[in-house]
Amino acid sequence: MTDPADSTDPGGATGTTSLTTEFERVELPLKTPFTISRGTQHTADNVVVRIEDGEHVGVGAAAPSRHYGETAATVEAVLPDLLAAVEAVGDPLALDAVDARLDRVVERNPAAKAAVRIACCDLAAKRLDVPLYRLLGLDGSRTVTSSFTVGIDDPERMAEKTRDAVDAGYSVLKTKLGTDDDEARLAAVREAAPDARLRVDANEAWTPREAVRNCAWLAEYDVEFCEQPVPADHPEGLRYVYERSAVPIAADESCVTLADVPRIADACDIANVKLMKCGGPRQAVELFHAARAHGLETMLGCMIETNAAIAASVHLAPLLDYADLDGSLLLDSDPYDGVPMPGGDIDLSTVDRPGTGARRS
Structure with a gap:
């Protein structure tokens, strides 16, 4: 049986391509301090991910929460492995294969994975020239x-x-x-x-x-x-x-x-x-x-x-x-x-x- 994480062209319609990836941490000040029962926030640290196929760029971002065990630093720590997994799959339309490989590479870290998956979905939809909901x-x-x-x-x-x-x-x-x-x-x-x-x-x-x-x-x-x-x-x-x-x-x-x-x-x-x-x-x-x-x-x-x-x-x-x-x-x-x-x-x-x-x- 073929492991979906090793499949690069499950539908036979696209195939692999050369993908390049990068990420950057951005500190975003808030308009006003934002307070909930657990404390007050003055800035938001997000990590923006970009995945490019030479023609289109997919963009996503992580907004980690300490409450769920993630910070911008933990996101940055796992992103190289997650993005290497996307590059290994090589097909932005092979979303099942990407998902399986990401889960195999990193067990938890949902905000980091969300950033990568959002960028992959953005890139896949752009390649098909449709909005994501379609x-x-x-x-x-x-x-x-x-x-x-x-x-x-x-x-x-x-x-x-x-x-x-x-x-x-x-x-x-x-x-x-x-x-x-x-x-x-x-x-x-x-x-x-x-x-x-x-x-x-x-x-x-x-x-x-x-x-x-x-x-x-x-x-x-x-x-x-x-x-x-x-x-x-x-x-x-x-x-x-x-x-x-x-x-x-x-x-x-x-x-x-x-x-x-x-x-x-x-x-x-x-x-x-x-x-x-x-x-x-x-x-x-x-x-x-x-x-x-x-x-x-x-x-x-x-x-x-x-x-x-x-x-x-x-x-x-x-x-x-x-x-x-x-x-x-x-x-x-x-x-x-x-x-x-x-x-x-x-x-x-x-x-x-x-x-x-x-x-x-």
């Missing part, structure tokens, strides 16, 4: 609206950020909570945006009993759902909240890989997938199908990322019930443009560039 066989007419995130701050400042977001056209907002006075902060946001669809993300900050109590008043503010109210290492706690909550529950930190989907299926309503957690666009598609099979709704989130990464996520919109793809909007400036999302609205029918659509600003 390469993946998705229906570009299906749309969803991304939320815009309001980080933790004092209530007055959170209200100000909320008004700015509404004035910029955002109708779906996600509020970070996990403080000693969460209700005052949410009340300020709701007052500033009485007509917005409002979501809450506690980033594991509450105990199960606190979460149930808090979800009771979240419902009074017409919150659409609460994301990851309890620590991911307490699965029974998540189930406890889900069974008693007055609002739907989304799992984020509890939903990292494909194997997590059946584990959370009876403990939440929504599976929140991120390319940086699962390792790439096609891996995210697998998670979405698994979530649907287990009766869960689907959401795609992000880290604080350049459009070299976010653009790929946008192409998965047809598979989503909810989107939270505002990571690049939190940057002071982004070296890459992506797919336009005015007011968070994703309309893939307007995409007129092949690949992910990411390109230098």
